[in-house]
Amino acid sequence: MSLTSRDALLFLGVFILIAATGVTQSWNVALGILNMGLVSAIMALGVNMQWGYAGLFNVGIMGFVALGGLGAVVVSMPPVNEAWAAGGLRIVGGLALGLATIVAAALAWKRLPAGALRALVMVAILIAGFFVFREVFDPGVAAVESVNPASTGYLGGLGLPVLLAWPVGALLAAGAAWAVGKTALGLRSDYLAIATLGIAEIIIAMMKNEDWLARGVKNVIGIPRPVPYEINLQQDPSFVERVNAWGFDPVTASSIMVKLLYMSLFLSVLLFLLWLAQSALHSPWGRMMRAIRDNEVAAEAMGKDVTARHLQVFVLGSAVCGLAGAMMATLDGQLTPGTYQPLRFTFLIWVMVIVGGSGNNFGAVLGGLLIWYLWIMVEPFGLILLQGVTAGMADGSPLKAHLIDSAAHMRLLTMGIILLLVLRFSPRGLIPER
Amino acid sequence: MDLLNALVALLNFVIVPAVAYGSQLALGALGVTLIYGILRFSNFAHGDTMAFGAMATILVTWWLQGLGVSLGPLPTALLALPFGIAFTALLVLVTDRLVYRFYREQKAAPVILVIVSMGVMFITNGLVRFIIGVDDQQFDDGARFLISARDFKEMTGLQEGLAVKSTAMLTVVVAIIVVVALFWFLNRTRTGKSMRAFSDNEDLALLSGIDPERVVRITWIIVAALATIAGALYGLDKGFKPFTYFQLLLPIFAAAIVGGLGSPLGAIAGGFVIAFSEVTITYAWKKVVGYVVPWWEPEGLVQLLSTDYKFAVSFAILVIVLLFRPTGLFKGKSV
Numbered sequence: 001m002s003l004t005s006r007d008a009l010l011f012l013g014v015f016i017l018i019a020a021t022g023v024t025q026s027w028n029v030a031l032g033i034l035n036m037g038l039v040s041a042i043m044a045l046g047v048n049m050q051w052g053y054a055g056l057f058n059v060g061i062m063g064f065v066a067l068g069g070l071g072a073v074v075v076s077m078p079p080v081n082e083a084w085a086a087g088g089l090r091i092v093g094g095l096a097l098g099l100a101t102i103v104a105a106a107l108a109w110k111r112l113p114a115g116a117l118r119a120l121v122m123v124a125i126l127i128a129g130f131f132v133f134r135e136v137f138d139p140g141v142a143a144v145e146s147v148n149p150a151s152t153g154y155l156g157g158l159g160l161p162v163l164l165a166w167p168v169g170a171l172l173a174a175g176a177a178w179a180v181g182k183t184a185l186g187l188r189s190d191y192l193a194i195a196t197l198g199i200a201e202i203i204i205a206m207m208k209n210e211d212w213l214a215r216g217v218k219n220v221i222g223i224p225r226p227v228p229y230e231i232n233l234q235q236d237p238s239f240v241e242r243v244n245a246w247g248f249d250p251v252t253a254s255s256i257m258v259k260l261l262y263m264s265l266f267l268s269v270l271l272f273l274l275w276l277a278q279s280a281l282h283s284p285w286g287r288m289m290r291a292i293r294d295n296e297v298a299a300e301a302m303g304k305d306v307t308a309r310h311l312q313v314f315v316l317g318s319a320v321c322g323l324a325g326a327m328m329a330t331l332d333g334q335l336t337p338g339t340y341q342p343l344r345f346t347f348l349i350w351v352m353v354i355v356g357g358s359g360n361n362f363g364a365v366l367g368g369l370l371i372w373y374l375w376i377m378v379e380p381f382g383l384i385l386l387q388g389v390t391a392g393m394a395d396g397s398p399l400k401a402h403l404i405d406s407a408a409h410m411r412l413l414t415m416g417i418i419l420l421l422v423l424r425f426s427p428r429g430l431i432p433e434r
Numbered sequence: 435m436d437l438l439n440a441l442v443a444l445l446n447f448v449i450v451p452a453v454a455y456g457s458q459l460a461l462g463a464l465g466v467t468l469i470y471g472i473l474r475f476s477n478f479a480h481g482d483t484m485a486f487g488a489m490a491t492i493l494v495t496w497w498l499q500g501l502g503v504s505l506g507p508l509p510t511a512l513l514a515l516p517f518g519i520a521f522t523a524l525l526v527l528v529t530d531r532l533v534y535r536f537y538r539e540q541k542a543a544p545v546i547l548v549i550v551s552m553g554v555m556f557i558t559n560g561l562v563r564f565i566i567g568v569d570d571q572q573f574d575d576g577a578r579f580l581i582s583a584r585d586f587k588e589m590t591g592l593q594e595g596l597a598v599k600s601t602a603m604l605t606v607v608v609a610i611i612v613v614v615a616l617f618w619f620l621n622r623t624r625t626g627k628s629m630r631a632f633s634d635n636e637d638l639a640l641l642s643g644i645d646p647e648r649v650v651r652i653t654w655i656i657v658a659a660l661a662t663i664a665g666a667l668y669g670l671d672k673g674f675k676p677f678t679y680f681q682l683l684l685p686i687f688a689a690a691i692v693g694g695l696g697s698p699l700g701a702i703a704g705g706f707v708i709a710f711s712e713v714t715i716t717y718a719w720k721k722v723v724g725y726v727v728p729w730w731e732p733e734g735l736v737q738l739l740s741t742d743y744k745f746a747v748s749f750a751i752l753v754i755v756l757l758f759r760p761t762g763l764f765k766g767k768s769v
Contacts, residue, residue, distance in 0.1 A: 347552055420533060
């Protein structure tokens with residue numbers, strides 16, 4: 001049930017790896033890796049709920065993570081009052097109209113008797129609704145986006161504390177997951193994969209293009225922090241005095257201090273989630289989930305509503321990914337929709353879950369930390385390796401230059417090889433389900 | 435006259451691009467659907483196999499161009515295609531031998547194979563980036579236009595020009611040849627029939643003495659050919675950029691599912707359904723509307739969705755099909 005000594009050794013190993021970076025390079029780098037590793041571990045926990053508990057194949061993690069980041073902006077950035085005055089109402093009204101159209105179409109489909117008339121009415125409602133929506137919505141968007149576009153040009157957020165954004169990010173992701181799950185669950189497993197792949201691309205496209213929402217590719221920077229700024233620490237006489245007394249340089253110490261504060265925040269969230277996930281897994285609910293995963297037909301025969309339970313766990317897992325996304329945006333202090341890449345935010349998380357051990361929460365956390373470490377370190381290692389390989393070649397030869405330039409792409413290759421090796425020789429992962 | 439102009443504008447901006455794009459999608463979806471039918475999993479590495487094939491073709495094209503070989507008005511890449519196919523076939527056969535065969539023998543669940551294909555995707559993607567880098571590559575040569583907009587205007591005296599890129603035309607011609615050859619192979623030859631038998635009922639096929647490994651090998655070779663041709667044509671038409679092929683995965687899968695996974699005919703129909711919807715929904719209709727109803731001057735571009743949302747179109751079609759007809763237009767496999 002709990003950790004064996006072998007698992008503890010594995011965790012210790014990862015921490016030694018990270019600490020070694022601290023000793024040989026700098027503690028700043030090591031803590032940076034650890035912080036993102038903790039966030040990745042939370043994402044891996046979320047995916048493990050979907051895949052490990054229930055066998056659901058979600059390849060849209062990137063979208064849910066991005067929605068979490070959007071949550072951070074929507075909650076914590078100060079509102080742009082001018083923009084609200086210019087077109088806020090129109091936008092809200094437009095969105096409400098759009099929602100009403102979808103609801104009306106769904107109602108028409110449910111209430112009317114089956115036949116050509118029903119399809120016609122539904123299509124008519126959707127088409128008319130779309131044009132009314134655009135009529136109301138578009139001028140609002142134009143008005144909002146023209147308000148000081150260089151620095152704002154969006155509606156801004158609610159100006160609330162950023163920590164509140166974390167659960168909100170989770171809620172946003174849960175909402176999207178509900179909509180996807182409602183359509184694609186209960187069909188074949190590949191369909192869910194394709195549907196989630198699609199929704200992730202659409203979410204990213206939306207965040208890149210809807211400038212009124214979060215400035216699109218112009219990025220939102222300066223998301224408020226839950227921890228003090230380095231510069232404030234450096235100007236705080238009591239901090240400087242204490243640090244000097246311990247013999248540290250105040251500039252380095254301040255940035256390490258900030259990272260440590262982030263780390264303690266992330267660690268407490270991770271431990272709390274881990275506790276929740278463990279209790280859920282070992283409750284009757286968890287046993288039911290695993291029973292459904294192992295034999296859907298038998299579970300259904302026992303009176304379990306398979307589709308409803310799948311929807312439930314899919315929403316929960318996606319919410320955890322959204323939470324991690326909000327935490328990541330908080331850590332970065334910015335939302336940059338252009339940087340969300342499926343290889344980095346979807347498939348890498350999958351490598352974490354598989355390598356760590358699907359079905360085991362501790363495994364997911366271990367995988368998150370270890371794979372994130374490797375993801376960061378493979379590039380310098382690859383560079384050293386390629387420099388070794390090309391050492392014999394003449395300087396200035398195009399092949400040598402090409403190989404050295406290609407070191408950056410070693411990551412994908414390595415991750416793919418790790419994934420395939422684990423799947424082949426140790427399919428249950430480092431910390432197997434038990 | 436105005437109606438004629440509207441028609442030409444429609445041809446130029448909607449129909450010609452959609453036919454070319456649809457052919458590329460159809461070729462991609464055929465590969466996905468064949469793998470699904472014979473090996474019974476959704477191959478996530480397909481987009482990157484296309485990228486690899488296109489890359490191999492580009493490298494051979496450069497080599498041929500260096501030797502001074504040219505096909506005149508046709509792009510040299512056409513000559514390089516067989517080499518590209520050979521390299522890609524080698525890659526997928528080695529992958530199958532090293533990776534997929536183990537799981538086939540174990541009779542692993544399809545979803546495990548999907549995850550495995552994800553690992554293959556990582557490696558192929560890494561290889562492509564490693565070998566050719568992430569930048570745009572141009573390898574198009576030969577005549578640029580079959581008809582240029584100016585020539586067309588001079589010929590017909592219409593206001594609107596019709597430009598047909600030679601690559602678009604080439605795409606369609608090659609796609610037709612490939613599809614005819616594929617259907618002839620599947621329906622007329624002994625090997626093709628054994629493939630269809632294997633896809634319809636594995637046990638019966640085994641019972642009648644069909645060698646499963648041979649069927650799998652031939653499937654991979656055909657898929658490599660389809661992926662390379664699709665990838666190279668897409669690259670010729672729109673420029674080669676490694677990461678765009680990953681993004682093609684969604685429309686390709688949407689096409690295969692809309693047509694019915696496992697049904698080759700469905701894959702082709704699906705490809706054109708997706709391509710036409712994508713182009714018509716993201717096209718700015720202002721010009722065409724202007725010719726047809728000259729008294730109405732629309733304010734905006736009369737564009738239903740901005741082109742950045744083209745994924746949303748394939749996704750919406752996918753969802754509609756999933757909701758109302760999960761087996762696709764042409765009854766595909768449901769499990």
